[in-house]
Amino acid sequence: MGRREELAALGRLCAEHRLVSLVGPAGAGKTRLAVQHVSKRADQVWWTALAPAPEVAQAIYHAVGAHPLPNRSVRDAVIAEIEQHRRPLLVLDNCEHVLAEVADVVSELLACCPRLRVLVTSREPLRLAGEQVFALGELELPPVGASLAEALRYDAVLLFGDRAVSVDRSFEVDASNIADVVAVCRSLDGMPLAIELAARRITVLSPADILARLGDRLGLLTAGPRASDDRHRTLRAAIGWSYDLLSEAEQSACRRLAVLGVPFDLGVASRICDVEDALELLTSLEQKSLLVVERASGTTTFRQLESIRLYCRERAVEHGEISLVADRVVDWVCSLVEPEISSFFASPSVVLRLDRNIGLLDLAVTRSAEVGDWPRHALAIVATAWTSTPRGPRGAPTELLHRALSQPLPPPYRSVLTVLAAIHHRVRGGWHVTRTFAQESLAIERADASRPGTLARALEVLASAEAHTGNPELAWQLYDEAVELLRFSGEKLARGVLLNSYGWTLLQHGEADLAAPLVRESLTLVRLLGLPHQLNPVLHTAGAIALARKSYPEAVDLFRESLEVGSEHPMDQFYDLEGLALGLVGVGSDDERALSLLTAASAVRTRYDFRAEPYWQDLLDEARSVCRTRITAGRLRAAESTGERMSLSQAVSYALTTMPIAEDDDGVISxxxxxxxxxxxxxxxxxxxxxxxxxxxxxxxxxxxxxxxxxxxxxxxxxxxxxxxxxx
The missing domain is CATH 1.10.10.10 (Winged helix-like DNA-binding domain superfamily/Winged helix DNA-binding domain)
Known part of the structure; x- marks a missing residue:
């Protein structure tokens, strides 16, 4: 069922190359795809099932119907039979347990039989010269929230429905169960065997019941057809077949990586597996279809399919490795964070590593608290505060910060936590609480006086709080002291971030001309040295200065640039949506778009309790009033409704689309x-x-x-x- 694109691609590959290996994880449907491919061939095809075969050459001998030759080997007899056919195809099914022997035989046959073509199905390739690998993965999956009509266009859903009907003729995928069917297919990673076994439970369980039990899928998915070989009767057996063929080191790696439960990079894998470099280990597991490699934005991460992970985690429990892995995750997180806490903030390379492995941070936080290791617990919370995901804001939760601060901590660790708590309350408009935490951090730093970076950090946060609690003169003094500390420290990026904070605070107190040169210098430094999320606020301040000077086209360009450079982390961008909206209102070019963006950004502020500074809030309120006077009532409500319905990432995409792609289409795409x-x-x-x-x-x-x-x-x-x- 389905696999039309894969079938066509496999046909093209087999037509062009003599040796093709069809590889994929347990239950991906390799054998079925091979059967479908050879059924379309008019030439001679020999099918050799190697799962039960004790000896490869002998199995091929019987499959091709070879005849014994006097004083000649079995392989010679096979070659003689093959040579009698014009375009023969030999299919060797399920080779992973006899891989070396298959590779030896296939190499000889291809060398001796120039017209022969070979198709291999296996969980890993043969690694022969000239071999073409066709990787077969999951079935295409519908998105979460897909409608019935949309979901029924995906092979995974069609397969579930077909196999469910085969055991219960009354079952139908309909509007009442489509969300659960989609969720089941997605939870099972779109793997055909797992979906089939789940669908066979429909005789006694509804799709919702199946979904609820997938946490124990290895116990649930056990009802394979009696005609299936033992490996495909249960999901556990299918995965166990692959696991049992691994070396001891590979089995250990599979178990330990399964404890992580999230994607991870090579460095993490090396630490967890206790090897200097896990590259060869991960490469081997990927070739055996036990790891999935994902590449995005120039980085590579690895993950296990969830069913494989659950099987391997069971083995990890049996080997007593859960705590071992958790402790090594804590070690890895702390090894990145501890060298950075004496700086103004973490270096970009460390933030990128943590962002790439953000799923591990909860494990580090939980484990360090579980064993009462409060200093390392503090470091894990710091790591959480430095990271961001496309779906969540940067920063640690309030309760986590406050609970950690109630524990005994070394002064440097307490300082970094208090300043993070101050920043946390700053973005929520709690200026007096911000001031209290910042003062504590500053007192710790002045008592030590050996860490100019963290002293400047405490000064910056306290300065912004003093400016908003009625003491701007003290704020300028604190900012000047911080700038002087960083002047000769070598932390150029930190200086850029500090100058932006200074400029933004000056702007809010009506000093746009004083702010402008600070922000220009900041923009130069951060463009050169910073990450996109660090460039966002600087571009925002530059745009706000342009707004103050009524240079609205310049403001629009700056806010657009900020949205573009930070598109992978939209949670950093709600300020930029507001800034762009203010620029559009100033230009007077697109009031409806501006109102939609203001509404979408307001929803983010409400959801996360991010409160705008009074200066900025006044600008937002004024822009909404202007829009409401210039837009007709019907279009006004439509613009607000558009903003209410959009997610933040959709709002960013909408903001960056200047016009519809085609005049006859109402929709706009990025x-x-x-x-x-x-x-x-x-x-x-x-x-x-x-x-x-x-x-x-x-x-x-x-x-x-x-x-x-x-x-x-x-x-x-x-x-x-x-x-x-x-x-x-």
Whole structure:
């Protein structure tokens, strides 16, 4: 069922190359795809099932119907039989347990039989010269929240429905259960065997019941057909077959990495597996279809399919490795954070490492608290505060910060936590609480006086609090002291961030001309040395200065740039949406778009209790009033409704789209969505598009869905047609 694109691609590959290995994880459907491929061939095909075969050459001998030759070997007899056919194809199914022997035999057969072609199915390739590897992964999955009509266009959902009906003729995938069916398929990573076994439970469980029990999927998914071989009767057996073929080191790695439960990078894997460099280990597991490699934004991470992870985690429990792995995660987090806490803030490379492995931080926080290691607990919280995800704001939760501060801590650790607590309350408008925490951090730093970076950090936060609690003169003194500390410290990026804070605070007190040169210098330094999320606030301040000077086109350009450079972390960008809206209102070019952006940003502020400074809030209120006087009542409500419905990432995409792609389409799509649409029009699969763009297939699917939704298109085919009409 399905796999049409894969079937066509496999056919092209087999037509061009003599040796093709069809590889994939347990239950991906390798054998079925191979069967479907060879059923379309008119030439001689020999099928050799190697799962039960004790000796490879002998199994091939019987499969090809060879005859014994006097004083000649079995292999000679096989070669003689093959040579009698014009375009023979030999299929060797399930080779992973006899890989070396298969490689030896295949190498000889290909050398002696120039017309022979070989198709291998295995969980890892043969690694022979000239071998072409065709990786078979999960079925394409519908997005969360897909409608019934949309979901039924995806092979995973169709497979679930077909197999459920095969055991219960009364079952139907309909509007009442589609959300649960989609969730089941997504939870099972789109793997055909797992979906089939889940669907067979429909005789006694509803889709909602199946979904609720997937935490114990290895116990639940055990009802394979009696005609199946033992490896495919249960999900546990299918995964266990692969696990048992691993070396001791590979088994250990699988178990320990399964405890993580989240994607991880090479450095983390090396620490968890207790090896200097885990590259070869991870490469081997990936080739055995036990790891998934994901590449995005120039970085590589690894993950296990959830069913494989749960199986390996069971083995980790049996080996008593859960606490061991948790302790090594704490070690890894602390090794990154501790060298940085004496600086103004963490270096960009450390923040990127933590962002890439953000899922590990909760484990480090929990484990360090569990064993009462409060200094390392503090470091884990600091790591949390430095990171961000596309769905959540940067910073540690209030209760986590306050609870940690109630524990005994070394002064440097307490200082960094108190300043983080001050920053946490600053973005929520709690200026008096901000001032209290910042004063404590400053007292610790002045008592030590050996860490200019952290002293400047405490001064900066306290200065901003003093400016907002009625003492701006003291604020300017504190800022000047901090700037002087960093003048010769070598922390140029820290100086850039500090100057921006100084400029933003001056601007709010009506000093745009004093702020401008500080922000220009800040922009130069942060552009050169900083991360996108560090550039966002500087561009924002520069845009706000342009607004104050009524240079509205310049402001629009600056806020647009800020949105573009930080698009991977939209949670850093609600301020930029507001700034762009203010610029648009000033220009008078697009009041409806401006109001939608203001509404979307306001929803973020409400959700996370981010309160605008009085200066900025006055600008926002004035802009809304202007929009309401210039937009008709009907269009006013429509603009507000658009903003209310958009997620933050959708609002960023909307903000960056200056006009519809085509005059006859009401929808607007981002440049990335347009690029994806053109590749869909070329006939590429989500996996192929992901490989070309360096993003995951799931991210491609999301871009496709967003583009179709915005353009009002019902299918992938319609999107392809649309892209063909609207791109050169």
């Amino acid at each position: 440049e990335r969505e347009l690029h994806v649409a053109t590749l869909v029009a070329e006939g590429l699969t989500n996996r192929q598009i992901g490989q070309r763009l360096g993003i995951s297939p799931h991210t491609v699917a999301r871009h496709v869905t967003h583009a179709r939704t915005k353009l009002g298109l019902r299918s992938r085919a319609q999107l392809a047609v649309w892209a063909g009409r609207h791109t050169p």
